[in-house]
Amino acid sequence: MTAPFDRRQFLAATGSAFGALVLSGCRSHPLASADAGGFAGYGPLVPDPAGILDLPPGFSYRVISTLGEAMDDGGTVPDRADGMGCFALAGGEIALVRNHELMPEHDSGGSIATGFDRLSDGRMAAGGTTTLVLDAATLAVRRQFRSLGGTVRNCAGGTTPWNSWLTCEEFVGRAGDKSGVTRDHGWVFEVPAGAPGLVDAVPLTAMGRFNHEAACVDPATGYVYQTEDRPDGVVYRFIPRTPGRLADGGRLQAMVVDGLGDTRNWDSPAMTVGGRHAVRWIDLDDVEAPMDDLRLRAAAAGAALFARGEGMHMGEGELYFCATNGGARKLGQIFRLVPGHGGRADMLELFFESEREDQFNYGDNLAVGPGGHLIVCEDQYTDTVDNHIRGITPQGRPYALARLHLQTELAGACFSPDGRTMFVNAYSPTRTLAITGPWAGSRRL
Known part of the structure; x- marks a missing residue:
C-alpha cells in the first residue's frame, strides 16, 4: 500500500509550477460559514423575464456558450453539456x-481529427470535452474548442490538484457491439x-472499467475517489503508483462500510443522518472488467452498495458525493x-437524505461552494416539475x-478561482451560464 504523504510532498512530486493552482478551479474555499447566524438561503427566487433561470435578489446570469455556436477550431458547440471543471490559467485567464x-x-459538432475510437x-465517436478560455476579470470568452474526442457519454468527472480534468465515460459498450x-x-x-486543442485520448485503464460518474482527488495523498452510476454501484478508490501521474497505473479498491x-x-433505515461508520478498502483484481462485473465482484467481497453514485467533490479534508x-x-x-490520514480509519457519514421534493429531487452533480455550502444540481425529468440548484448549509x-x-437537467456547477462566479450547464440544448451575485463569504484566494 502506498504510504500517505503530506500536501507539501504532493506538490513537490507533481511539480512546483502546479503549487499555486491547488486551490484554484472548482474547489472549496476555507471561508467562514454563512450558516453561523441561521442562514436559510439568499432570499426568494425572482422570476427570470427570459424564462430560463430564476435567481435570488442581487444575482444575475449571462449565457456564455450555446449549442451550435461557432468554435475557434472550426467546429460548433456540441449538445448535452454535463460535468465541468474550472481552472486558473496564466495571463489573467x-x-x-x-x-x-x-x-x-449523436452529432459531434463537426469532424474530430483525432480521438479514442x-x-x-x-466517424469519430462524438463524446468528449470542449474547453472555454475566459478573461478572468470580464468573463468574456476568448476562445473555445474541442479538447477530447472519440469517447462516449462523458458524464461527470473531477478536477485534479495539478490542473487537469478527469472526464469519465458512463458507457460500457464493447468493441463490435x-x-x-x-x-x-x-x-x-x-x-x-x-x-x-485536442489531447491524446489515453484511457486510464488501471482506474477501472465501469459505468463511471464522478471523481475527485485528495490533495494530501493523491488518491482518486470515484462514483458509479448504477442502482447497485459501489464507491472506488484508486491509489496511483506515482501520485499526480495517473497513467503510471496503480491499485483500485472498493469501499467497505x-x-x-x-x-x-x-x-x-440502515444509516441515519449524522451517523458515522468506519470504512476500509479492499483491493480489486481484473479491473478492466470485460464482463462489466466489477461492482458485482466488489459487492461479493463485502463492498457497500450505493444508489446511483453521482456527483463527487473534494472539500477541505473531506469529500462529498450524491446517491x-x-x-x-x-x-x-x-x-x-x-479520509483517515496518519493511520486513522476513514469515516463515512450520511450527511443529508432528502425527505421532500422541495429539499432536493434526484441530486446529481455536486460542488462545494463559498462558505462550505454544498451546491446540488437536480436531474429529474417531468412535465410539471422544474429542476433546481439546491444549496445545503454546513449544518445540513x-x-x-x-x-x-x-425541460432539461442542470449539470457541471463549479466556481471560479476567486469564488465570485458560479458556472453551470443547462444540459440540452447546451447552454453554459455564468452566475454572479453576493455569494456568502466569497473572497479572492
Whole structure:
C-alpha cells in the first residue's frame, strides 16, 4: 500500500509550477460559514423575464456558450453539456473544461481529427470535452474548442490538484457491439486545463472499467475517489503508483462500510443522518472488467452498495458525493467521507437524505461552494416539475438557489478561482451560464 504523504510532498512530486493552482478551479474555499447566524438561503427566487433561470435578489446570469455556436477550431458547440471543471490559467485567464454526454449516433459538432475510437462507419465517436478560455476579470470568452474526442457519454468527472480534468465515460459498450464502437469503453481520460486543442485520448485503464460518474482527488495523498452510476454501484478508490501521474497505473479498491452492506435505505433505515461508520478498502483484481462485473465482484467481497453514485467533490479534508435515488423516499442522499490520514480509519457519514421534493429531487452533480455550502444540481425529468440548484448549509439545511424553466437537467456547477462566479450547464440544448451575485463569504484566494 502506498504510504500517505503530506500536501507539501504532493506538490513537490507533481511539480512546483502546479503549487499555486491547488486551490484554484472548482474547489472549496476555507471561508467562514454563512450558516453561523441561521442562514436559510439568499432570499426568494425572482422570476427570470427570459424564462430560463430564476435567481435570488442581487444575482444575475449571462449565457456564455450555446449549442451550435461557432468554435475557434472550426467546429460548433456540441449538445448535452454535463460535468465541468474550472481552472486558473496564466495571463489573467480561466478555463472551463466541459463534458458532452454524447452517444455514438449523436452529432459531434463537426469532424474530430483525432480521438479514442473511430466508429465502424468511419466517424469519430462524438463524446468528449470542449474547453472555454475566459478573461478572468470580464468573463468574456476568448476562445473555445474541442479538447477530447472519440469517447462516449462523458458524464461527470473531477478536477485534479495539478490542473487537469478527469472526464469519465458512463458507457460500457464493447468493441463490435450494436452501438458501432470499435474499442471497449468505460474509462477515465485526463484533459490538461491548459491544452490548446485536442489531447491524446489515453484511457486510464488501471482506474477501472465501469459505468463511471464522478471523481475527485485528495490533495494530501493523491488518491482518486470515484462514483458509479448504477442502482447497485459501489464507491472506488484508486491509489496511483506515482501520485499526480495517473497513467503510471496503480491499485483500485472498493469501499467497505463496517457492519453495513447497503447504504441505500430503501427497505430499512440502515444509516441515519449524522451517523458515522468506519470504512476500509479492499483491493480489486481484473479491473478492466470485460464482463462489466466489477461492482458485482466488489459487492461479493463485502463492498457497500450505493444508489446511483453521482456527483463527487473534494472539500477541505473531506469529500462529498450524491446517491441520486437513495433514501427512504428515493429522492437522494449526500454522503460525507473523511479520509483517515496518519493511520486513522476513514469515516463515512450520511450527511443529508432528502425527505421532500422541495429539499432536493434526484441530486446529481455536486460542488462545494463559498462558505462550505454544498451546491446540488437536480436531474429529474417531468412535465410539471422544474429542476433546481439546491444549496445545503454546513449544518445540513437545504434552500433553493435557482430554478430552471427548461425541460432539461442542470449539470457541471463549479466556481471560479476567486469564488465570485458560479458556472453551470443547462444540459440540452447546451447552454453554459455564468452566475454572479453576493455569494456568502466569497473572497479572492
